Amino acid sequence: MIGQRAERGRGALGEQFGTFEQQHQSEELGMWIFLGTEIMLFGGLFTAYTVYRTVYPDGFAEGSRHLDVLYGSVNTAVLILSSLTMSLAVRAAQFGRQRALTWYLLGTALLGVLFLAVKGLEYQKHFAEGMVPGLVWQYVGPLANQVELFLFAYFVMTGLHGLHLGIGVLAVLLFAARARRGGFPAERHAPVEMLGLYWHFVDVVWLFLLPLLYLFGLSS
Amino acid sequence: MPERTVPVRTCFVVCAVLLVLTGSSVAVAHVDLRGWNTLIALLVAAIQALLVGQFLMHLRWSPPVIRLAAVAGVVWLAILIVGTLDDILTRGWLAVPGK
Amino acid sequence: MSTIALPGRRRTYLNTDYAIRSWFLTTDHKRIAVLYLVSITLMFLVGGAAATLMRLELLTPDGSLVDSETYNKLFTMHGVVMVWFFLIPSIPNVLGNFLVPLMIGARDLAFPRLNLMSWYIYVVGAAFTLWALVDGGVDTGWTFYTPFSTSASTTNVVTVVVGIFILGFSSILTGMNFIVTIHRLRAPGLTWFRLPLFLWSTYATSVILVLATPVLAVTLLLVAVERVARVGFFDPTLGGDPLLFQNLFWFYSHPAVYIMILPGMGVVSELIAAFARKPVFGYKTVALASVAIAVLGFLVWGHHMFVAGISAHAALMFSVLSYLVAIPSAIKVFNWTATLYRGAITLSTPLLYALGFIGLFTIGGLTGLFLASLGVDVQVHDTYFVVAHFHYIMVGGMVTAFMGGLHYWWPKMTGRMYSETWGRIAAIVIFFGFNLTFFPLYILGYLGMPRRYHIYPPDFQMLNVMSTAGASILAVGYFLPLVYLLASLRSGKRAGDNPWDVTGLEWQTSSPPPKLNFTETPVVSGPPYDFIGRAGRA
Numbered sequence: 094m095i096g097q098r099a100e101r102g103r104g105a106l107g108e109q110f111g112t113f114e115q116q117h118q119s120e121e122l123g124m125w126i127f128l129g130t131e132i133m134l135f136g137g138l139f140t141a142y143t144v145y146r147t148v149y150p151d152g153f154a155e156g157s158r159h160l161d162v163l164y165g166s167v168n169t170a171v172l173i174l175s176s177l178t179m180s181l182a183v184r185a186a187q188f189g190r191q192r193a194l195t196w197y198l199l200g201t202a203l204l205g206v207l208f209l210a211v212k213g214l215e216y217q218k219h220f221a222e223g224m225v226p227g228l229v230w231q232y233v234g235p236l237a238n239q240v241e242l243f244l245f246a247y248f249v250m251t252g253l254h255g256l257h258l259g260i261g262v263l264a265v266l267l268f269a270a271r272a273r274r275g276g277f278p279a280e281r282h283a284p285v286e287m288l289g290l291y292w293h294f295v296d297v298v299w300l301f302l303l304p305l306l307y308l309f310g311l312s313s
Numbered sequence: 314m315p316e317r318t319v320p321v322r323t324c325f326v327v328c329a330v331l332l333v334l335t336g337s338s339v340a341v342a343h344v345d346l347r348g349w350n351t352l353i354a355l356l357v358a359a360i361q362a363l364l365v366g367q368f369l370m371h372l373r374w375s376p377p378v379i380r381l382a383a384v385a386g387v388v389w390l391a392i393l394i395v396g397t398l399d400d401i402l403t404r405g406w407l408a409v410p411g412k
Numbered sequence: 413m414s415t416i417a418l419p420g421r422r423r424t425y426l427n428t429d430y431a432i433r434s435w436f437l438t439t440d441h442k443r444i445a446v447l448y449l450v451s452i453t454l455m456f457l458v459g460g461a462a463a464t465l466m467r468l469e470l471l472t473p474d475g476s477l478v479d480s481e482t483y484n485k486l487f488t489m490h491g492v493v494m495v496w497f498f499l500i501p502s503i504p505n506v507l508g509n510f511l512v513p514l515m516i517g518a519r520d521l522a523f524p525r526l527n528l529m530s531w532y533i534y535v536v537g538a539a540f541t542l543w544a545l546v547d548g549g550v551d552t553g554w555t556f557y558t559p560f561s562t563s564a565s566t567t568n569v570v571t572v573v574v575g576i577f578i579l580g581f582s583s584i585l586t587g588m589n590f591i592v593t594i595h596r597l598r599a600p601g602l603t604w605f606r607l608p609l610f611l612w613s614t615y616a617t618s619v620i621l622v623l624a625t626p627v628l629a630v631t632l633l634l635v636a637v638e639r640v641a642r643v644g645f646f647d648p649t650l651g652g653d654p655l656l657f658q659n660l661f662w663f664y665s666h667p668a669v670y671i672m673i674l675p676g677m678g679v680v681s682e683l684i685a686a687f688a689r690k691p692v693f694g695y696k697t698v699a700l701a702s703v704a705i706a707v708l709g710f711l712v713w714g715h716h717m718f719v720a721g722i723s724a725h726a727a728l729m730f731s732v733l734s735y736l737v738a739i740p741s742a743i744k745v746f747n748w749t750a751t752l753y754r755g756a757i758t759l760s761t762p763l764l765y766a767l768g769f770i771g772l773f774t775i776g777g778l779t780g781l782f783l784a785s786l787g788v789d790v791q792v793h794d795t796y797f798v799v800a801h802f803h804y805i806m807v808g809g810m811v812t813a814f815m816g817g818l819h820y821w822w823p824k825m826t827g828r829m830y831s832e833t834w835g836r837i838a839a840i841v842i843f844f845g846f847n848l849t850f851f852p853l854y855i856l857g858y859l860g861m862p863r864r865y866h867i868y869p870p871d872f873q874m875l876n877v878m879s880t881a882g883a884s885i886l887a888v889g890y891f892l893p894l895v896y897l898l899a900s901l902r903s904g905k906r907a908g909d910n911p912w913d914v915t916g917l918e919w920q921t922s923s924p925p926p927k928l929n930f931t932e933t934p935v936v937s938g939p940p941y942d943f944i945g946r947a948g949r950a
Contacts, residue, residue: 129622133626143397145651145656297362311342
């Protein structure tokens with residue numbers, strides 16, 4: 094039963110494992126497989142985007158021009174910096190430095206929240222301009238339908254990404270709270286590593302969203 | 314005692330490179346290079362992904378099965394995109410009426 | 413609640429603790445397997461009820477039992493429930509959950525708590541789906557083609573789609589758990605090519621589960637978003653492409669059919685080896701064929717769209733690749749046959765099911781090749797020919813294998829033997845009922861009767877009546893094991909550790925096994941199916 098496992102102490106070896114090494118390797122493989130599923134999850138959206146961009150290049154370029162590259166670029170920088178703080182957090186966990194770990198995790202969460210705040214401002218701008226498909230759509234023009242498809246893609250892709258980032262921020266905060274209580278000694282640093290993998294993955298997704306959504310149609 | 318620790322310097326260098334690459338990509342996007350714009354932007358993103366994967370996600374030092382898992386997702390997504398595009402891009406190629 | 417230790421009574425995973433909490437909060441893979449067995453049986457009854465009503469309706473050509481709208485809802489729920497809530501979880505979550513740790517000599521799966529979570533996710537997904545059923549049903553077909561599902565249908569599409577979305581995560585977690593377990597928790601000496609073939613199939617299935625299901629998840633998410641927001645990727649007024657949905661949907665759903673056959677093939681390998689008392693012929697080939705099926709299965713999804721409007725070039729590519737994917741399946745059939753050749757065969761109940769599988773799967777598979785041929789497909793697409801094809805594989809194949817596996821491992825799971833007489837009777841009744849139900853459908857389809865219609869030309873009535881008659885026999889056949897297997901729990905002969913006298917780590921421990929599976933970690937030093945030197949059975 095679950096209770097028996099807790100009795101053996103936090104961070105203890107699961108009874109299905111023979112060694113801590115085996116447990117760590119299993120968790121690592123499990124997390125990478127999970128990230129593989131996430132690639133396929135976002136992948137469906139990337140496929141839809143690719144299809145419509147191929148058949149409606151002008152409409153999509155026009156749609157892209159209604160996004161503000163400044164917001165996109167700032168957010169990219171914010172996420173890259175958060176990957177930096179997360180890497181340093183993982184390092185701190187590996188060496189058992191709980192206080193450094195806590196601070197780096199808080200920094201990561203802060204940057205994540207900053208990203209979401211900037212995204213919120215962006216969404217608000219689109220709303221004010223009447224360019225939110227399904228909610229308020231006031232755009233008129235020769236390619237209006239295709240622009241609406243583009244904006245739909247934009248909201249769904251950044252929305253799903255934002256959801257993943259939000260979950261990541263919550264997880265980081267929970268980990269920070271636990272780190273503050275000394276919950277990640279060096280021999281039990283693996284969960285922080287796994288969290289780091291997730292965080293970096295969410296960063297990589299954004300690194301693809303930026304060129305696909307923001308950098309298309311800028312030169313025309 | 315930790316098995317693979319990334320040196321602090323590496324973290325900073327990689328992230329600096331990521332920032333520079335982002336800036337370049339944004340800058341190049343403003344220059345009209347016709348069909349090359351998309352390719353360059355995606356190439357930069359791919360390089361960034363590689364850097365994050367190799368150094369920040371430790372793939373460089375990971376056992377083969379982990380690297381296989383990492384690659385599998387990308388390859389499978391490629392199958393989905395290529396298969397779907399195959400239809401869209403080849404309409405009218407073969408002399409079959411209506412297709 | 414205290415555990416009662418009766419004098420002389422061995423502690424097994426079943427009697428370790430009788431409290432309800434100990435079942436619903438268990439992390440023991442064996443108990444979770446039992447939880448799944450009960451759940452999928454209940455869902456099978458739901459899906460079966462829909463099928464019963466459909467076949468009753470089809471007794472007459474003029475649609476007298478239900479109206480068109482209701483018929484649409486019946487075949488939709490039949491498909492949704494049978495595919496996602498019965499077939500896909502069946503062998504992996506019942507037999508896989510029970511056997512994977514035992515077969516590799518481990519105490520549990522890599523992530524026992526995620527395993528329990530998988531079951532709860534299954535239950536929540538099923539609840540959403542059953543709610544949609546009760547609240548008026550869904551009429552889009554299990555394939556949810558757009559723009560009907562997104563724009564025109566007035567039924568509970570969102571509820572059902574959310575239910576399946578949730579269920580998807582159960583699949584993903586299960587697949588992930590199995591992959592990590594097989595990679596990392598094997599007993600000392602258990603190299604990859606000493607694994608029982610059931611584990612190779614389970615591994616291949618798990619790869620499909622983790623790579624394909626997320627695409628279904630995001631596609632159904634888009635359908636739900638579009639119904640709620642009234643705008644989306646599939647909106648024809650915006651220039652949305654119905655084929656985009658179909659590409660995304662079938663990218664999952666074709667590999668999904670391999671999820672619904674590979675585990676069955678794994679079971680059949682075990683049954684053939686056990687009851688021919690011979691190692692499987694061409695072990696390595698069969699193992700690698702499982703992986704080949706999993707990989708190639710991802711390259712053929714367009715064959716569901718030959719007449720949907722895809723380019724001739726794409727159709728050609730998908731047709732050729734579909735022929736290719738038949739090869740590893742055929743290899744397996746040949747290897748099973750070669751295993752049986754000159755084997756010391758016992759026509760036990762599990763072997764009857766395995767033999768049924770080989771015959772019925774071959775017919776189903778061959779008709780799949782007919783469908784992969786572009787010219788034939790134009791004629792029989794969306795007819796009963798297709799319906800017959802996939803039922804031969806999913807029911808004649810997978811369900812048959814599931815029954816065979818359930819019987820074979822029943823003594824291990826419950827510690828009891830079932831009635832061999834009734835077992836054989838049921839297997840034969842099922843085989844006969846199945847063929848009477850579904851073979852006429854090949855003819856009907858070839859003659860042009862479309863699927864998903866409840867009204868048909870009177871000329872087709874005789875074949876329809878035959879099919880319904882077969883269905884009633886099939887129902888009896890499936891009912892019998894429900895009775896005698898449950899009865900065996902009370903009055904069946906107690907089973908020893910290894911009632912079939914075969915090799916395999918699961919048979920080296922007691923029946924039923926103790927909670928942690930083995931008293932000490934087994935060490936493997938030889939190949940699977942090592943029958944040399946074992947006494948023959950009478």
